[in-house]
Amino acid sequence: MFFEGSEKKIEVIVTPATPSLRSLGRPFWEGMVAKAHAEILSSVSNDYCDAYLLSESSLFVWDNRFLMLTCGTTTLVNAATHFIDELGEQAIAFASYQRKNEYLSHLQATSFTDDLQLLRKKISGKAFRIGHLDSHHHYIFYTDKPYEADTSDITNELLMYHISGDAADYLRSDKQDIAGVRATLALAEMLPGFSFDDFLFEPFGYSVNGIRGREYITIHVTPQENSSYVSFETNLDMSQQPLDIFARLLGTLDPGSWDVIHFNAPHSSCGFPAHICLGSANIQLEHGYQLHFSHYQQLYHEKLLPEAI
Amino acid sequence: MFFEGSEKKIEVIVTPATPSLRSLGRPFWEGMVAKAHAEILSSVSNDYCDAYLLSESSLFVWDNRFLMLTCGTTTLVNAATHFIDELGEQAIAFASYQRKNEYLSHLQATSFTDDLQLLRKKISGKAFRIGHLDSHHHYIFYTDKPYEADTSDITNELLMYHISGDAADYLRSDKQDIAGVRATLALAEMLPGFSFDDFLFEPFGYSVNGIRGREYITIHVTPQENSSYVSFETNLDMSQQPLDIFARLLGTLDPGSWDVIHFNAPHSSCGFPAHICLGSANIQLEHGYQLHFSHYQQLYHEKLLPEAI
Numbered sequence: 001m002f003f004e005g006s007e008k009k010i011e012v013i014v015t016p017a018t019p020s021l022r023s024l025g026r027p028f029w030e031g032m033v034a035k036a037h038a039e040i041l042s043s044v045s046n047d048y049c050d051a052y053l054l055s056e057s058s059l060f061v062w063d064n065r066f067l068m069l070t071c072g073t074t075t076l077v078n079a080a081t082h083f084i085d086e087l088g089e090q091a092i093a094f095a096s097y098q099r100k101n102e103y104l105s106h107l108q109a110t111s112f113t114d115d116l117q118l119l120r121k122k123i124s125g126k127a128f129r130i131g132h133l134d135s136h137h138h139y140i141f142y143t144d145k146p147y148e149a150d151t152s153d154i155t156n157e158l159l160m161y162h163i164s165g166d167a168a169d170y171l172r173s174d175k176q177d178i179a180g181v182r183a184t185l186a187l188a189e190m191l192p193g194f195s196f197d198d199f200l201f202e203p204f205g206y207s208v209n210g211i212r213g214r215e216y217i218t219i220h221v222t223p224q225e226n227s228s229y230v231s232f233e234t235n236l237d238m239s240q241q242p243l244d245i246f247a248r249l250l251g252t253l254d255p256g257s258w259d260v261i262h263f264n265a266p267h268s269s270c271g272f273p274a275h276i277c278l279g280s281a282n283i284q285l286e287h288g289y290q291l292h293f294s295h296y297q298q299l300y301h302e303k304l305l306p307e308a309i
Numbered sequence: 310m311f312f313e314g315s316e317k318k319i320e321v322i323v324t325p326a327t328p329s330l331r332s333l334g335r336p337f338w339e340g341m342v343a344k345a346h347a348e349i350l351s352s353v354s355n356d357y358c359d360a361y362l363l364s365e366s367s368l369f370v371w372d373n374r375f376l377m378l379t380c381g382t383t384t385l386v387n388a389a390t391h392f393i394d395e396l397g398e399q400a401i402a403f404a405s406y407q408r409k410n411e412y413l414s415h416l417q418a419t420s421f422t423d424d425l426q427l428l429r430k431k432i433s434g435k436a437f438r439i440g441h442l443d444s445h446h447h448y449i450f451y452t453d454k455p456y457e458a459d460t461s462d463i464t465n466e467l468l469m470y471h472i473s474g475d476a477a478d479y480l481r482s483d484k485q486d487i488a489g490v491r492a493t494l495a496l497a498e499m500l501p502g503f504s505f506d507d508f509l510f511e512p513f514g515y516s517v518n519g520i521r522g523r524e525y526i527t528i529h530v531t532p533q534e535n536s537s538y539v540s541f542e543t544n545l546d547m548s549q550q551p552l553d554i555f556a557r558l559l560g561t562l563d564p565g566s567w568d569v570i571h572f573n574a575p576h577s578s579c580g581f582p583a584h585i586c587l588g589s590a591n592i593q594l595e596h597g598y599q600l601h602f603s604h605y606q607q608l609y610h611e612k613l614l615p616e617a618i
Binding site for chain 2: 256
């Protein structure tokens with residue numbers, strides 16, 4: 001029943017001279033997704049964005065940028081190099097490629113270091129890891145060509161491990177349905193005005209994309225006991241929302257540990273459950289992005305149970 | 310410069326009807342070590358034990374048992390199956406095979422699950438993991454044939470990660486020598502009456518075996534910045550020593566995190582640096598062994614630094 005929920009992620013901003021990425025059409029993006037060994041399940045669109053729900057995570061396409069996340073044992077780096085081959089390196093204004101620590105990294109097709117070798121054959125960039133190898137950590141590669149980031153180009157990620165409690169039990173049960181999961185996650189309440197596109201996997205697992213104008217959210221739930229993982233990502237300004245989304249999700253899903261990643265957004269642990277922040281970093285990237293990473297653990301001594309193999 | 314310090318470990322107790330393991334002779338043990346892709350560097354013996362220092366860790370042979378630890382990318386499981394092939398499954402009264410979480414598990418030749426498949430073709434046993442996959446954890450396989458453990462058959466392990474401070478700086482320096490490392494670790498003071506056999510690797514890294522009667526200690530130092538690891542293991546009764554060995558080593562090496570494993574020995578965190586114990590387990594195995602595992606982290610918020618790749 002093991003499934004690697006942790007996502008690989010590529011984000012690309014193209015130059016003003018590049019034609020609209022949305023105009024490349026669905027077959028182009030189907031080809032991109034296929035390179036990662038995933039497929040498109042459904043989509044939702046508005047005037048600004050095409051949001052594709054994938055068999056493994058999500059793809060968002062705007063006119064001048066795209067964001068693709070894939071989990072499991074997908075090969076996202078192959079989609080990244082395919083994109084560069086198709087549009088040319090000069091079409092790219094800025095690109096980043098990221099991976100988190102995985103539960104079972106030896107089951108992955110490639111390591112981040114392997115991916116780097118492929119990427120660097122196509123485009124020049126810098127890379128580093130934040131966090132120790134024996135704890136939660138995050139890898140990022142980003143292009144080093146000149147580019148000035150828009151300060152409003154923000155990203156907020158909440159990555160939750162070992163969810164527990166009633167909501168976790170429901171998400172692992174065979175009694176769940178789309179409406180029930182939406183209610184459990186309080187999607188409508190947290191995110192008024194969003195158009196959602198979601199999918200319930202068998203026997204469990206849930207993905208949702210949401211868009212509102214240029215804004216997006218995506219949530220992926222891998223509820224498997226002993227290796228659960230739930231990710232939330234958005235470009236929303238978190239300070240302007242009707243609810244404190246991170247605090248609400250943490251309260252509902254009660255994870256044993258969680259990480260927060262921000263680009264160009266302030267960090268606050270206000271409303272978080274009782275915790276210890278084991279480590280954090282604030283890193284100024286050359287292009288103007290302010291990267292924040294922090295790793296939290298609930299403030300309790302856990303009685304560990306043996307897991308038979 | 311990366312080196313995986315974390316050890317794989319096999320321990321075998323043979324039946325009373327089995328001839329002395331020491332009488333198998335050095336060529337037999339050289340063959341065993343070669344199966345793991347290691348080699349014998351030196352040895353020290355007394356009336357009870359032959360202790361071999363290996364290119365990757367250690368081998369201790371008594372008349373009725375042996376203990377072999379290998380680190381790096383060695384294939385210890387092949388030595389384990391070779392031993393069973395050579396002596397026969399019926400010669401084994403009790404055996405255990407253990408692995409810790411590794412820094413870069415995808416670089417290992419096999420996973421613990423792979424090793425289990427090989428072991429279970431030769432001998433029946435149970436296996437479990439203690440600790441979450443995204444945190445420090447420990448794997449153990451042990452035979453399930455009837456056996457009654459001697460309550461005096463104890464093991465104490467202290468596994469230290471991310472050592473820091475003056476001692477760590479010295480162990481990473483090009484100015485170290487055997488006498489200096491022994492003094493840094495206070496070997497003579499901590500372990501009076503022990504015969505030591507040690508080796509300083511190039512450009513750094515240190516291993517020592519020590520024996521006194523039937524007692525042993527072994528210490529392996531992988532001081533590499535960002536992936537340092539130091540292990541201490543012994544069958545000494547820790548309560549009867551002139552110094553509190555764990556507290557002394559923790560004070561000297563100032564690790565960011567550490568794990569303690571005991572078999573048939575009480576656990577005490579007395580004298581440990583300020584810490585949070587993130588999780589622990591006490592598990593009673595069928596054969597009478599009481600297994601303890603606990604994972605500690607220093608009680609501070611670490612400012613994480615990006616590590617370029």
